[in-house]
Amino acid sequence: MPPAIAAAETRQVKKSFASGEAAVQAVRGVTVSIHSGELTAIVGPSGCGKSSLLSMLGAIDTPTSGQVLIGGIDVATLSDYERTLLRRRQIGFVFQAFNLMPTLSALENAALPLELDGVSQREAHERARVGLEQVGLGKRVDHLPSQMSGGEQQRVAVARALVTNPTILLADEPTGNLDTTGGEQVMKLLRELVGEHGQTVVMVTHDNEIAAAADRVLRMRDGLIASDYRPSAIAAVPAPMSVVPAAKSAIGQTGSKPAPQTPKKKTTKRRK
Ligand SMILES: Nc1ncnc2c1ncn2[C@@H]1O[C@H](COP(=O)(O)OP(=O)(O)O)[C@@H](O)[C@H]1O
Numbered sequence: 349m350p351p352a353i354a355a356a357e358t359r360q361v362k363k364s365f366a367s368g369e370a371a372v373q374a375v376r377g378v379t380v381s382i383h384s385g386e387l388t389a390i391v392g393p394s395g396c397g398k399s400s401l402l403s404m405l406g407a408i409d410t411p412t413s414g415q416v417l418i419g420g421i422d423v424a425t426l427s428d429y430e431r432t433l434l435r436r437r438q439i440g441f442v443f444q445a446f447n448l449m450p451t452l453s454a455l456e457n458a459a460l461p462l463e464l465d466g467v468s469q470r471e472a473h474e475r476a477r478v479g480l481e482q483v484g485l486g487k488r489v490d491h492l493p494s495q496m497s498g499g500e501q502q503r504v505a506v507a508r509a510l511v512t513n514p515t516i517l518l519a520d521e522p523t524g525n526l527d528t529t530g531g532e533q534v535m536k537l538l539r540e541l542v543g544e545h546g547q548t549v550v551m552v553t554h555d556n557e558i559a560a561a562a563d564r565v566l567r568m569r570d571g572l573i574a575s576d577y578r579p580s581a582i583a584a585v586p587a588p589m590s591v592v593p594a595a596k597s598a599i600g601q602t603g604s605k606p607a608p609q610t611p612k613k614k615t616t617k618r619r620k
């Protein structure tokens with residue numbers, strides 16, 4: 349069987365920004381394949397290059413050197429127009445700040461990418477309605493962003509990112525502006541999209557708890573991927589205590605809490 353084509357892939361990708369005299373190296377040589385049908389989380393401290401890497405995976409930004417392939421296509425071989433079409437049709441992007449148009453209804457917001465791509469308003473609205481139903485907002489189609497909670501607004505943004513049926517959905521700290529409930533709703537939705545619809549999702553987050561719900565975690569540090577692991581594999585590690593510190597350090601929680609100790613004696617009987 350031929351190897352499956354990665355949804356997106358980088359090869360020795362670097363990104364630097366001119367900053368006065370010195371250049372800032374945001375990404376310093378990352379080679380990674382994003383597998384189709386998975387929820388991949390990119391985590392790491394502020395400034396480590398997460399957003400820069402995500403933008404290159406979405407052909408929103410061009411690398412200083414190295415290659416980016418989306419659906420097996422080397423982005424650098426495309427003309428500007430082809431790249432615009434690729435972004436419009438293959439990539440869905442969700443931002444921390446929702447970026448909805450305040451004067452447009454949920455339906456009009458969600459339909460926008462299709463209308464920009466020349467789809468008739470009627471068809472665009474029909475597909476946007478289906479998208480809003482998929483994110484659980486079938487009853488909010490006529491609401492303006494200001495009439496919705498943060499979690500609802502972000503779900504409209506997810507619907508907008510999905511109407512074109514993109515190969516890959518990229519989300520940069522999608523829960524960063526939300527309260528706990530809103531964040532949980534959005535995470536649940538992203539998990540459902542992956543689990544039930546096979547959507548490929550790459551999400552930047554600095555929340556370890558949210559990252560733990562991903563299929564795969566790429567932990568970045570200083571412009572590089574410092575570790576690449578599957579939280580479920582770590583959770584499934586059998587009990588020996590000697591393994592626990594390693595697993596904890598892999599998920600970046602070293603020293604946050606002492607590992608639970610197995611009681612030597614039988615604990616006192618619990619009161620009812
Ligand atoms: N447009 C830009 N111009 C100059 N420096 C930038 C730009 N975008 C990002 N950087 C710098 O690149 C580094 C990585 O940024 P970023 O990818 O946004 O990190 P993260 O998303 O992990 O916080 C930071 O030092 C940041 O200041």
Ligand SMILES: [Mg+2]
Binds near residue numbers: 398399400520
């Ligand atoms: Mg960022």
